[in-house]
Amino acid sequence: MSTVIATPVKTRAHKGFSPGRIWTLATHTATQLLRMRIVAFLAVFCLVALGAAFFFPQLSPEQQLKQLKDWSMGSMLVASVVFSITATALLLPKDLEDRTLYTILSKPVPRYEYLLGKLLGMLLLLFCGLLLMDLIFSVVLWLKQQALLSAMIAMLEQQQAATPENVAYVEASIRKYGLNSGVHVEVWMVFLRASVVTAMTLLISTFASTTLFTIITSMAFTIAGFGVALMREWVLKGLYGWTEKTVGALLAILCPDLGMFDLSTAAIRGEVTLGVVGQLTGYAAMYVAAYMVVSHLFFVEKEL
Amino acid sequence: MNKRVLGVLLFLAFGLARLPLDHAMTMNLREKGLKEAPPTVSWQEDFGQMFLATLGGLRSLVASVGFLEAYSAWERNDWGAVDNRMTLVTRMQPYEPTYWDEASWHMAYNAASYFKRDKSLRAAIQNKLFKDHVQRGLEILNEGLRYLPENRRLLEALGYIYKDRQPDPERAATAFIEAHKNGSLDFIERLGAYELVKVGDRASSAQAYEILKRYYDRGPPFTKMESIQRDLRILENRLNIPADKRIPAAPAPASTTSPRPMLRNTNP
Numbered sequence: 001m002s003t004v005i006a007t008p009v010k011t012r013a014h015k016g017f018s019p020g021r022i023w024t025l026a027t028h029t030a031t032q033l034l035r036m037r038i039v040a041f042l043a044v045f046c047l048v049a050l051g052a053a054f055f056f057p058q059l060s061p062e063q064q065l066k067q068l069k070d071w072s073m074g075s076m077l078v079a080s081v082v083f084s085i086t087a088t089a090l091l092l093p094k095d096l097e098d099r100t101l102y103t104i105l106s107k108p109v110p111r112y113e114y115l116l117g118k119l120l121g122m123l124l125l126l127f128c129g130l131l132l133m134d135l136i137f138s139v140v141l142w143l144k145q146q147a148l149l150s151a152m153i154a155m156l157e158q159q160q161a162a163t164p165e166n167v168a169y170v171e172a173s174i175r176k177y178g179l180n181s182g183v184h185v186e187v188w189m190v191f192l193r194a195s196v197v198t199a200m201t202l203l204i205s206t207f208a209s210t211t212l213f214t215i216i217t218s219m220a221f222t223i224a225g226f227g228v229a230l231m232r233e234w235v236l237k238g239l240y241g242w243t244e245k246t247v248g249a250l251l252a253i254l255c256p257d258l259g260m261f262d263l264s265t266a267a268i269r270g271e272v273t274l275g276v277v278g279q280l281t282g283y284a285a286m287y288v289a290a291y292m293v294v295s296h297l298f299f300v301e302k303e304l
Numbered sequence: 305m306n307k308r309v310l311g312v313l314l315f316l317a318f319g320l321a322r323l324p325l326d327h328a329m330t331m332n333l334r335e336k337g338l339k340e341a342p343p344t345v346s347w348q349e350d351f352g353q354m355f356l357a358t359l360g361g362l363r364s365l366v367a368s369v370g371f372l373e374a375y376s377a378w379e380r381n382d383w384g385a386v387d388n389r390m391t392l393v394t395r396m397q398p399y400e401p402t403y404w405d406e407a408s409w410h411m412a413y414n415a416a417s418y419f420k421r422d423k424s425l426r427a428a429i430q431n432k433l434f435k436d437h438v439q440r441g442l443e444i445l446n447e448g449l450r451y452l453p454e455n456r457r458l459l460e461a462l463g464y465i466y467k468d469r470q471p472d473p474e475r476a477a478t479a480f481i482e483a484h485k486n487g488s489l490d491f492i493e494r495l496g497a498y499e500l501v502k503v504g505d506r507a508s509s510a511q512a513y514e515i516l517k518r519y520y521d522r523g524p525p526f527t528k529m530e531s532i533q534r535d536l537r538i539l540e541n542r543l544n545i546p547a548d549k550r551i552p553a554a555p556a557p558a559s560t561t562s563p564r565p566m567l568r569n570t571n572p
Contacts, residue, residue: 059375062402067368074365169489207308226362229330232323253319257326264364266338276338283329290318297311 021109025117030125032094033087043132054144061148065177068144072137073186073264079133080126080194081222087125088201089214091118101304112296115202119292122198127191134187138179145178182267185277189261192284196256197222199291206298224251225258256287340399367396371403374410383415387440394448401457404448412441412465438469459483460492467495473502477512494519494532501535506543513539520551527551 059067095101104114152170156162201218208214224231231248261280266272333339340363374389390407397403419425419433445462452458463479466472480488480496493515500512516536519526526532533551540550 060402060406063371063406066400066402067371070364070368074362074368077362077365165489228326232327232330252323252326253316257322257330260326260329260333262363263333263338272338276333276336279329286322290314294311294315294318297307297314301307 016110018113022113022117022120025104025109025114026120026124029091029118029121032091033121033125036087036090043129047136061152061174062177064148065141065145065174068141069177069183070264072141073190076130076133076137076187076190077193080130080190081197083129084122084126084194084198085201085215085218085222088118088122088198089205089208089211089218091122091202092205093211096304105304111300112292115206115292115295115299119199119202119288122202123195126194126198130187130191130194134184137187138183141183142179145174149174182272185272186264186267188277189263189267189280192280193258193261196258196284196287196291197225199288199295200256203291203295203298206295206302221255222258225255227259228252228255228257229259337399340397363396367393367400367403370396371406374407378410378414381418383411383418383437386410386415390444394444398448398451401448401452401455404444404452405457405461408441408444408448408461408465410441411444412438412469416441416469435470438465441465442470454486456483456486456488456492459486460488463492463495463499467499473499474508477503477508490519498531498535501538504542509539509542513543513545 054068092101095104101114105111149171152174153162153167156166156170197218200221201214204217204221205211205214208217228251232252260283263272263276263280330339370389370393374386374393377383377385377389387407387410390403390410394400394403394407416434416437419437420430422430422433425433442462442465445458445465448458449455449462459479460483463476463483466476466479477496477499480492480499484490484493484496497512497515500508500515503509512535516532516539520532520536536551539545
């Protein structure tokens with residue numbers, strides 16, 4: 001009679017916090033969003049804006065480069081904010097509709113890990129999208145800059161004024177508005193702003209009843225967030241009445257100060273130091289962390 | 305405590321706690337010159353438009369749109385609209401020198417010349433409108449210089465207006481020399497010296513002489529420049545420079561035509 005010896009099953013101890021699980025959720029979120037073709041729409045939007053920059057009237061070389069930069073950065077900002085709000089607002093309802101949320105949460109996955117995974121997936125997609133836009137934009141800007149520089153030097157030669165001094169002057173003034181580190185700093189600022197908006201939208205979606213409510217509320221908070229600095233400057237210190245001051249103070253408390261990340265003029269001059277970039281990155285991280293803590297408190301109570 | 309209530313309280317506490325931080329950071333960035341203060345608007349200006357346009361990073365985009373509108377108004381010779389649009393643009397981006405330069409150029413050159421050439425107007429009106437628009441160009445530049453006091457581009461533009469549009473050699477010279485101190489090409493310093501020659505007093509002449517002699521002493525091509533030679537001679541006479549320190553007399557221009565044959569050697 002043979003005896004069967006049962007081999008002990010090796011079970012891995014369940015961890016309270018697992019970066020691996022969060023990464024899996026994040027990549028799944030990114031794939032889920034990519035399948036929704038949101039990125040393709042945004043890419044077309046940006047390319048159209050970029051193409052439009054070439055149809056502007058023939059202005060001075062500096063103005064041509066500035067217009068190209070302003071329009072491209074503006075479209076990147078609008079695209080990233082719209083993408084952050086709409087895509088994040090869809091995340092939880094889509095998981096509920098597809099019932100994947102129940103599958104995930106029925107496993108030993110804490111709710112904060114689920115939220116972190118969703119946030120990280122969104123940020124990953126945003127970062128990759130903006131990196132791609134930055135690359136395309138940098139190439140276009142460099143080509144435009146070289147074309148303008150060649151045209152200017154040819155014009156100086158035609159006027160017999162292409163002295164080394166004049167050529168150096170033209171080169172310096174065109175380079176100032178052309179491709180430099182300031183461009184990448186601006187794109188990073190766009191990413192930071194979009195990160196804060198994403199975290200805020202995720203927070204709203206944890207208690208919102210419908211996707212439409214999340215989108216509208218997030219949009220309103222974002223628009224108000226752009227004007228918070230102005231509110232602090234004019235309303236809270238100005239000669240306004242009690243009602244205006246209360247509304248102003250409330251908006252300043254509730255909305256994130258998104259205008260803080262606007263360094264476009266300084267970035268053109270190439271004056272933004274790494275220290276300032278680090279400071280603003282920390283500032284954005286503070287918002288994201290605070291919003292995630294509050295999101296968790298709402299989400300953990302949510303009845304699914 | 306209910307976690308939702310705790311969430312609301314935490315959210316409000318975070319909002320309250322970051323108010324002073326937001327303010328301090330904004331001030332810090334402004335002190336470093338990295339952030340612009342909100343546009344200073346008066347109630348005469350379009351407050352609503354300014355407010356909308358001040359929304360975050362869209363400021364530069366709105367300025368850009370305003371600039372294109374000004375361009376199209378310029379094509380229509382609608383000078384009021386050009387001024388209005390460019391005012392909005394410069395308010396949106398007061399630290400961008402190209403906008404101040406362009407706004408002033410539209411007024412002091414394009415609009416002023418347009419009215420000067422407008423034959424439908426009486427001569428007195430033509431002159432008045434010309435002067436008014438040149439003056440407006442100067443006002444725009446001076447306003448821009450309040451934000452960018454050391455900007456060579458604006459200083460150069462100011463110098464050119466005082467040189468060509470509203471002649472004032474003293475102010476033109478000051479602007480050109482200041483521009484050169486802030487990085488303009490050497491040519492601009494020489495322009496300043498030529499203006500100082502026009503001023504005519506002893507101090508200005510001495511300063512002009514110092515500048516032009518400095519370039520002359522560098523050798524060619526400065527020794528061959530007619531403007532330098534002409535003005536140095538004027539200044540040498542004016543300042544009574546000793547003969548041994550004067551620049552060599554200009555050689556007589558070589559004649560390319562053969563001398564006219566003498567028909568008679570003596571008078572009849």
